[in-house]
Amino acid sequence: MLNDTRPRRQYRQVADQIMALVATQALAPGERLPSERDLAELLSVSRPSLREALIALEVEGHVEIRMGSGIYVGPNPAPEGSAISTDSEGPLEILQARCIVESAIAEEAARHVTHELVTRLDDNLNAMAAALNDRAQAILLDGQFHIAIASGVGNSVLANFTAQIYEKRLSPFFMQFSTRFEGPRTWRLALSEHGAIRDAIADGDASAAREAMRHHLTESQRRFTESFLVERNQGA
Structure with missing residues (x-):
């Protein structure tokens, strides 16, 4: 080795x-x-x-x-x-990897779009809209949205990969990290971004789907990096 x-x-x-x-x-x-x-x-x-x-x-x-x-x-x-393993990936590293890989997956999903996939995404968006104040349910639905897109490509390796990398979001490190920055406002923004991804896939627009996914996961990183851990008056 x-x-x-x-x-x-x-x-x-x-x-x-x-x-x-x-x-x-x-x-x-x-x-x-x-x-x-x-x-x-x-x-x-x-x-x-x-x-x-x-x-x-x-x-x-x-x-x-x-x-x-x-x-x-x-x-x-x-x-x-x-203790966190010394080789554990950081949340931002995970989001960056997802941005690179899932943008390509969304592009392929738009090329292979089916009525069944669009229906699954619509049902997911409706359920997520009703769960913006339920963090656990919002996280579950968020994962299902991304996994559904990967499944729509028709490649089990991509679907399994998306599920596995999303599971890293459930680690104590990532969960504590996201707890500090997530809330109904950020879930509402994520829902809007999911809607743009859904529309691009439903239109069969591969380029728009790729960019919508890239925008969504880039914005997810930005929301984590531009917020303060504690309020601005922490030094008062």
Whole structure:
């Protein structure tokens, strides 16, 4: 077997820097870390990488993120069994991979569109419109929408791949990450984007379907990276 020479994932490198800062400043559990903005500048890292790192540390119990207050050192050691594997993909890496692959899948689905597929998508959109305030149901329907499109291509490998990569969204890391940024407003935006994908596929417009899917998953990444983990007055 070849040795795995992949570099340590960016968010994990940033997480290591944060914990080194905690150690250097001898911060005790319950003490507050610098603000998100200040941490990014202090560590010379991007805000998206910082967010992934902070939420990974939150899942592991090393930090606590309090909305409207700030970021605090969490209990130590982390709760047993909560550590994230050092080679776990970050949520933004997963979304980027989905954007690349599912854009091509949507393009193919438009080329092979059937009445049955359009009906499945319509039923899904109607159900999702009724579930915008039910996070668990919205996540389920979101996955079913993307898997239905892949199934419409008629290639079981693509359908299985889409289902498998979507399952990564259900990991503790990704779920905690999305909890911080998702809500009825973001689900409403996702529903609108799903509608544009559906329309392009129903029209048999392969190019428009590809771009609609790319737009949707790019916007999903943007919603995660442009929001604040805590309110803007966190330093007050």
